[in-house]
Amino acid sequence: MADRKTLVYGIIHIGSSNVSMKIVEYASMDEMRIIESVRKDTSFGEEVFNHKKLSFDSIRKLCRMLNGLKQLLSDYQVKVYAVYATAVIREADNARSILDLIRVNTGFNVQVVDMPQEIYFKHFALQYLLRRFNKEQEGRLGRNFLFVDITSGCVGLTVWEHGALCFQHNVHIGTLRLLETFKTNQRDSRYFPEALGEYIHAIMEPLWMFVRNHQIDTVIFSGREARIVGKQLNLELDSQSIAEVKPETFYKYYEESGRLSTSMLMQKNHISESTAAVISPTVHIYKEILDNIPATNAVMMGMTFLQACCMFYGAQKVKDPALLYMRAQNLELTRSIAESYYYEPAHAKAMELYSYVIIRAFDRYNGLNERDEFLLRMAIILYQIGKYVNLLGSSSSAWNIIRGTDIFGISDKEKDIVACIVYYDHKGEPTDEDEPFRVLPDDSKMTAMKLISIFRLVRAMDMSRKQKLRDVTARITGDSLLIEYESDEDTALETWIFDKEKELFENVFGMEAKFERR
Numbered sequence: 442m443a444d445r446k447t448l449v450y451g452i453i454h455i456g457s458s459n460v461s462m463k464i465v466e467y468a469s470m471d472e473m474r475i476i477e478s479v480r481k482d483t484s485f486g487e488e489v490f491n492h493k494k495l496s497f498d499s500i501r502k503l504c505r506m507l508n509g510l511k512q513l514l515s516d517y518q519v520k521v522y523a524v525y526a527t528a529v530i531r532e533a534d535n536a537r538s539i540l541d542l543i544r545v546n547t548g549f550n551v552q553v554v555d556m557p558q559e560i561y562f563k564h565f566a567l568q569y570l571l572r573r574f575n576k577e578q579e580g581r582l583g584r585n586f587l588f589v590d591i592t593s594g595c596v597g598l599t600v601w602e603h604g605a606l607c608f609q610h611n612v613h614i615g616t617l618r619l620l621e622t623f624k625t626n627q628r629d630s631r632y633f634p635e636a637l638g639e640y641i642h643a644i645m646e647p648l649w650m651f652v653r654n655h656q657i658d659t660v661i662f663s664g665r666e667a668r669i670v671g672k673q674l675n676l677e678l679d680s681q682s683i684a685e686v687k688p689e690t691f692y693k694y695y696e697e698s699g700r701l702s703t704s705m706l707m708q709k710n711h712i713s714e715s716t717a718a719v720i721s722p723t724v725h726i727y728k729e730i731l732d733n734i735p736a737t738n739a740v741m742m743g744m745t746f747l748q749a750c751c752m753f754y755g756a757q758k759v760k761d762p763a764l765l766y767m768r769a770q771n772l773e774l775t776r777s778i779a780e781s782y783y784y785e786p787a788h789a790k791a792m793e794l795y796s797y798v799i800i801r802a803f804d805r806y807n808g809l810n811e812r813d814e815f816l817l818r819m820a821i822i823l824y825q826i827g828k829y830v831n832l833l834g835s836s837s838s839a840w841n842i843i844r845g846t847d848i849f850g851i852s853d854k855e856k857d858i859v860a861c862i863v864y865y866d867h868k869g870e871p872t873d874e875d876e877p878f879r880v881l882p883d884d885s886k887m888t889a890m891k892l893i894s895i896f897r898l899v900r901a902m903d904m905s906r907k908q909k910l911r912d913v914t915a916r917i918t919g920d921s922l923l924i925e926y927e928s929d930e931d932t933a934l935e936t937w938i939f940d941k942e943k944e945l946f947e948n949v950f951g952m953e954a955k956f957e958r959r
Contacts, residue, residue, distance in 0.1 A: 448758055449476070451514045451522035453507070454747040455551065457486020457529045457593040457617060458665065458715070460503065461747050462510045464517055467755030470569060470763050477517060481506055486529045486593050487715070490617045494535045503539075504546040511547060524549045525750055527559050528594040528615070555853045556611055559746065560597035563590055564849075565756075565767050566749035567663055567742055568601065574683050582738055583658025589730060591666040591723060592746075593617040598648065599849070602655045606770035607777050609849040610651075614644055616666055619722040628721075634700045638725045645726075649733040659738040660688075660730060666723040669716060671741050673698070678743030686739050688731050691724075699724040768815060771850035775822045778846065782826035791908045792821045795899040802915035802922060807950070809891060816855055817892045819848070820862035821899070827863075840864040840877050857881055858889050865893045866900065870945060894946040898924075898954060901938035909935065912959075921953040922946075928958060 446468070453462045461480035467473045485503065489495055495503075507524075514522055530536050531553050540551055554562070567588055575582045588599040594615040600608035619637065620628065627633060662670075671678040674694060678684060698706055698720065706717040731739070756764040776784070800807065800814050827839030843860040851859065857880055864877040871878040871890055881889055902910060902924075910926040917923075926932075936956060943954040 448755055449519060449521070450754065450758075451510075451517075451519045452747060452750045452754060453510055453522065453524040453549070454750065455485075455503070455507075455524070455526040455529060456746065457489070457527065459483055460485075460506050460510075461745075462513070463747055463751050464514070464519055465751045465755070467751070467758070469759070470752060470756060470761055471573075473752060473755060477513065479510070479513065484715075486617055489529050489533045490593070490621045493533065495529070495533050495539055500539055500542050504543060507543060507547045507549055511549070523750070523754060524551045525746075526551050526553050527746065528556075528592065528617075531555065532594060556592075556595050556597075556613075557847045557849060558852050559592065560590055560595070560599070560609075560611060561850050562753050563663065563744060563746055563749040564588060564597070564599055565764075566752045567661065567744050568599075568767075569752075569763050570681070570683065570742070570744070571661060571740070582740065585655050585658045586661060587652060587655075587657045587659070587730075587734060587736065588661045588663065589726075591615060591662075591664045591726060596645075596726060598652065600652060600655050600657070606774045606849070608651060608655065609774055609847070610648060611847045612645060612648070614641060614722075614726075616719050616722045620718055628703050628718075631702060633702050634721070634725070637722060638699075638728070641722070641725050641729050645729055646733075652734060657734050657736045659740055660734060660736045661740045661742055662727065663742040663744050665745070666719055667741050668743050668745075669719050670694070670723055670727070671743070673710065673720065676741060678741060681748075682741075682743040684741045686741055688736065688739050691727050691731060691739065695724050695728050699728060768850070772815075772818060772822065774849050775819050778848070779822050779826055782829035782842065784822070784825060785906060787908060788903055788906045789822050791903045791910075792896075792899045793818050795902050795910075795913055796821065796895055798913050798915045799895055799898065799922070799924065802917055807891065809888070812855075813888055813892060816851065816859050817862065817896060819851070820859045820892070820896060823859065824863045824866045824896075824900075836864050836866055836868075839866075854882065854885060858885055858892070861889045862893050862896050866896065867942075890949050894949045897942040898939065898946055901942045902926075902935055902956070904934050904938045917952075920951075921955055922950070923955045923957065925957050925959050932958065 448467045451462060451464045459480050459482045463475055464477040465473055465475055485495060485499055488499060530539055533539060543549055543551055584603050586601045590597040592615045596612045596614055598610050668678045671684065674686065674690060676684045701709060703714065703717045703721055706720060707714055796817055800809060823843055824839060826842055827835035830838040840860045840863055843856060843863060848856055861877045861881060865871055871893060873879045878886065909928045909930040909932055911928060913924065913926045915922060915924045939956040946954050
């Protein structure tokens, strides 16, 4: 590794049960060396889930811990780093105050990762390691996988079928969230295990008809909860571990421990209350999944959120092909979502191509990046889904559907941009008088305006849904964007709608848009 160019950076995670940091040397997904790793267990998550906020004393304690990590970064002369927080701050009513106090007292700008992003970061690393492992095993685990990642706040279910990402859903029943539902005396009741199992089944049962359609070969359990249960099964799972476990092993453990209250679990297994509080809901979630998904194999993976962030951060910096592969899979999943409502694949494909051509004509001078282009493609795929609900108000319906859907691979902020593009798909000019534009952060509004204006052009270019245009090119000539095409058909409709829609583009980019047949 020393002979190759490497990146050195630090990643800090403020989690529900610990504050941790890794300093890594990254060359590729397969060549990442941990230089330093530290972790301090906390009870911040329990405090937030019980009281909805983090106390001032806890915030001060957190800041002292972060300053200690900052000193360690300085000792290693690491100047590149990122600080992430998950449910412990995401769920706190005083999150804004926590972030401000951290910034003032430590200098750290913390990125609060929303739930879909948290699952996505981990899944990015999990699926990469599993695909590599299964290849080494000559495909023994099959081709259809259900990834189950449990956190303190949710359960993420992700299905890969024949190498394609085809289903993803997040359920808001993480371990701490489940325990929060019941009072302390209820959790100590001998009736609690059965009640907990029934509660989990009532919430998750509607999902199984969709998941069973994919004929799962292997279920993969991951997360902190998997490491804790794995330890009870005499498996030491570190961040790179992959352990095969027979489904019967889980059922046996459930019979031994799943029917016990938290206090009985503590006594029987000689474990702490916090560990028992994790095991109890986890084994019931595992049983619910295995009862309803007839998989041949089960696998446990020790991947942590921090380790996944380290891999994702490095992949982003070097534009690793693994990241591009995952992004392509995100678009395939978006197509699956669209197909559940209303979707015209050929029309969307044409619009995606035209948007690519136009954005490439600008090169880097349009203020848009690859991520923005990715969001535009998502909007193109999803913009017609509102027709499933209401043809007359399809744009508003699509906006509501998108905002109410966990879209794998994008943050809530990015999802609002996608929804805003769709809302203004064919009429109106973005203004703060409209909620879809008003809810965007100020730093996202100009990006949304640019993407909406390009969206309007490419929609016009296939207004007939007949893909009349061939060999479409675009280039900047003076103060104009010139789009040229060939066609053997009448393109009057496309030309007229383009002339109508180009006004927004010209106002946003300050240049004329021309649409000409060669």
